[in-house]
Amino acid sequence: MFRSVYKNTFKILIRDKITLFWTIMFVVLLAIMFKMTFSTLDEIDKFETLPIAASKEVLQDEYFKLYLETIEKEKYIKLIMSDDNNANELFEKKKIAAYIKDEENIVVGKSTSRIKETIVKSLMDGYIQNKSLVMNILIENPNVNLDEILKFNTFIKDESQKSINIVSTYFYTLIGMQAIYSYLWGLKVMYMYEANLSTQGKRNTISPINKKKSILASIIAVWTISIITSLFCLGFISFILSVDIGNKLFGILLIILLGTFTGVSFGSFIAVSNKQNIEFKNGIGVGITMMWSFFAGMMSSYIKILIERYIPVFNKFNPVALITDGLYSLAINNAGIRFYENMIYLIIISVIFVFGTMFFVRGKKYESL
Amino acid sequence: MENLIEVRGLVKKYKELIAINNVDLDVKKGKILGLLGPNGSGKTTLINCILSLLDFNKGSIKICGEEMTPESYHIKEKIGVVFQDVGVFEELTVYENIDYFCSLYINDKEKRKKYVNGAIDLVGLNDFKKFVPKKLSGGLLRRLNIACGIAHKPEIIILDEPTVAVDPQSRNNILEGIKKLNKEGATIIYTSHYMEEIDLICDDIVILDKGKVIAKGTSEELKNSIEVNEKIKFDTKKLSQAVLKEIKEDKNVIEALYKDGSCEVIYKKGNNNLLNLIKTLNKHNIEYEAIHLSMPTLNDVFLELTGKDLRD
Numbered sequence: 001m002f003r004s005v006y007k008n009t010f011k012i013l014i015r016d017k018i019t020l021f022w023t024i025m026f027v028v029l030l031a032i033m034f035k036m037t038f039s040t041l042d043e044i045d046k047f048e049t050l051p052i053a054a055s056k057e058v059l060q061d062e063y064f065k066l067y068l069e070t071i072e073k074e075k076y077i078k079l080i081m082s083d084d085n086n087a088n089e090l091f092e093k094k095k096i097a098a099y100i101k102d103e104e105n106i107v108v109g110k111s112t113s114r115i116k117e118t119i120v121k122s123l124m125d126g127y128i129q130n131k132s133l134v135m136n137i138l139i140e141n142p143n144v145n146l147d148e149i150l151k152f153n154t155f156i157k158d159e160s161q162k163s164i165n166i167v168s169t170y171f172y173t174l175i176g177m178q179a180i181y182s183y184l185w186g187l188k189v190m191y192m193y194e195a196n197l198s199t200q201g202k203r204n205t206i207s208p209i210n211k212k213k214s215i216l217a218s219i220i221a222v223w224t225i226s227i228i229t230s231l232f233c234l235g236f237i238s239f240i241l242s243v244d245i246g247n248k249l250f251g252i253l254l255i256i257l258l259g260t261f262t263g264v265s266f267g268s269f270i271a272v273s274n275k276q277n278i279e280f281k282n283g284i285g286v287g288i289t290m291m292w293s294f295f296a297g298m299m300s301s302y303i304k305i306l307i308e309r310y311i312p313v314f315n316k317f318n319p320v321a322l323i324t325d326g327l328y329s330l331a332i333n334n335a336g337i338r339f340y341e342n343m344i345y346l347i348i349i350s351v352i353f354v355f356g357t358m359f360f361v362r363g364k365k366y367e368s369l
Numbered sequence: 370m371e372n373l374i375e376v377r378g379l380v381k382k383y384k385e386l387i388a389i390n391n392v393d394l395d396v397k398k399g400k401i402l403g404l405l406g407p408n409g410s411g412k413t414t415l416i417n418c419i420l421s422l423l424d425f426n427k428g429s430i431k432i433c434g435e436e437m438t439p440e441s442y443h444i445k446e447k448i449g450v451v452f453q454d455v456g457v458f459e460e461l462t463v464y465e466n467i468d469y470f471c472s473l474y475i476n477d478k479e480k481r482k483k484y485v486n487g488a489i490d491l492v493g494l495n496d497f498k499k500f501v502p503k504k505l506s507g508g509l510l511r512r513l514n515i516a517c518g519i520a521h522k523p524e525i526i527i528l529d530e531p532t533v534a535v536d537p538q539s540r541n542n543i544l545e546g547i548k549k550l551n552k553e554g555a556t557i558i559y560t561s562h563y564m565e566e567i568d569l570i571c572d573d574i575v576i577l578d579k580g581k582v583i584a585k586g587t588s589e590e591l592k593n594s595i596e597v598n599e600k601i602k603f604d605t606k607k608l609s610q611a612v613l614k615e616i617k618e619d620k621n622v623i624e625a626l627y628k629d630g631s632c633e634v635i636y637k638k639g640n641n642n643l644l645n646l647i648k649t650l651n652k653h654n655i656e657y658e659a660i661h662l663s664m665p666t667l668n669d670v671f672l673e674l675t676g677k678d679l680r681d
Contacts, residue, residue, distance in 0.1 A: 001476065004472050008472065015461075016460055195422050198456065199454045199455065200456045200457070202456060205439075206420050207445060208442040208445040208446040365421060366423055366424065367424055369423060
């Protein structure tokens with residue numbers, strides 16, 4: 001019976017074209033759009049090195065100085081040492097695009113284009129994000145060899161010496177969003193079993209099969225579909241759009257497994273936790289997923305850094321941020337503590353949604369239908 | 370005769386509203402029981418309580434001599450339900466939908482195949498096996514809904530308003546199918562607000578209004594229990610108030626109405642009602658044509674018991 005329910009649920013859901021569109025095509029289209037946008041940035045980047053001034057004070061931080069020198073070597077920027085007065089002069093003569101007063105205070109010239117401004121901010125975000133990673137590692141392991149970690153060559157390059165493009169993080173957020181989009185499957189499957197939600201639910205409830213077992217079989221079926229769709233999108237982003245997702249297959253698979261399960265359990269929870277119609281519930285799902293994606297840095301990685309800095313606990317319960325951060329830490333850090341911490345938080349969120357769902361479906365009979 | 374379903378003192382409240390008010394019900398094995406009542410009379414609520422889908426405040430429900438609970442899987446095996454709302458999967462074809470719901474009861478693949486084809490035959494969907502539901506007309510969709518509920522050959526079949534919004538051809542097909550299922554041994558509960566259907570196919574009838582059983586019995590018993598015995602209707606171009614008054618003065622006449630060239634006279638039980646009427650008309654040289662004589666309907670029963678029409 002378990003196998004039959006699994007097979008039938010799989011067959012029904014895999015033919016649901018609307019959900020397939022939102023979980024595959026929408027994500028693929030967004031990925032293509034991202035690629036096109038960032039390709040333009042790459043082109044500009046290739047031909048024009050950005051002249052950036054930095055204050056003497058900020059360059060006293062040897063690690064920050066090392067970071068700036070490293071990206072200067074890669075011809076992203078041309079570094080000029082300056083002070084506030086000199087910087088104003090250089091801005092007037094249009095000789096610099098930005099002035100880094102300190103890590104958190106970057107002045108951008110009035111004539112600096114939006115694209116150049118974004119590049120400068122992305123470069124700074126990269127530093128701040130990595131700095132936050134080092135701080136976390138230090139908290140977890142005070143005896144770690146800092147010199148090894150703080151070599152920016154290892155910081156921004158993996159063992160194969162391949163550079164990690166900062167724009168990859170946007171795609172990581174997209175993968176995170178796609179995994180949480182599995183909520184659509186979770187929501188739909190609960191409609192198949194709850195008599196107060198649909199006539200199919202009534203039919204299943206009055207049948208002689210154990211409801212808990214059939215829900216479990218169906219949840220496993222939707223989880224399977226979610227994993228397949230996530231892997232498809234990941235494959236598309238990695239192989240077709242050539243976005244670097246690293247080569248830690250075990251870690252990537254673990255992220256997909258946990259990320260999609262979080263999505264499915266989130267969907268089941270939305271389905272049973274309120275008495276609104278399915279359109280409203282879908283709206284809740286889209287709204288929350290979009291909010292999570294936004295705070296995970298889908299529109300600007302700076303948002304994620306701001307959250308990390310001021311309300312770090314928020315992103316600990318933001319599954320899209322956890323998936324993004326998991327992929328990022330995998331790419332730079334060989335699945336270290338930060339990666340596993342993200343995975344543990346994903347498990348905690350899933351467990352909360354599963355228990356929440358169980359709480360709402362625990363009743364044997366309904367008060368009203 | 371053995372009762373397959375026994376409901377005793379059932380009360381179901383939605384806050385202040387009493388949806389089911391102390392209902393007793395017996396469904397005899399091998400019979401078709403009709404639950405008749407206007408919309409909102411409590412028919413579907415009663416069915417949902419019997420199926421243990423809805424919680425109820427008081428009373429007991431026994432099926433096959435056992436208390437019905439959500440875990441009564443061995444009882445559930447014997448029941449097939451056709452809900453009022455069509456409950457099929459848009460992603461599956463006609464055949465796959467029936468097979469899906471049948472698979473909840475029948476594990477054996479070969480047996481299931483036979484049952485599914487049997488159900489398709491019964492509802493006349495042979496030409497539409499590979500159609501998806503959205504390609505079917507309203508009537509065909511209703512037939513599919515029925516096939517999904519009865520494919521596993523249940524002993525007890527509950528049909529909740531299965532003919533709502535269907536074309537006459539599908540309605541006949543559905544009613545024929547129900548009679549056939551009953552002949553094959555199924556015990557059936559059939560709810561409807563269409564009195565003609567109930568009258569046509571049901572052995573026993575329970576009339577519900579505002580959650581209460583207001584009458585029960587066979588169609589004959591119910592019709593005999595009311596004052597109205599027969600109705601005579603005739604067409605005439607002119608009928609004066611004096612003649613109408615004289616017709617009304619007959620001791621057996623309950624009511625006589627003349628409107629738009631047509632006169633309807635409702636009689637109590639009595640002999641020679643038609644003869645007396647014709648005598649009166651001839652006496653006044655009234656030319657009449659097309660005299661129709663009809664027996665009381667379930668609507669008359671309902672009208673007499675509640676003072677309102679079934680379709681109100």
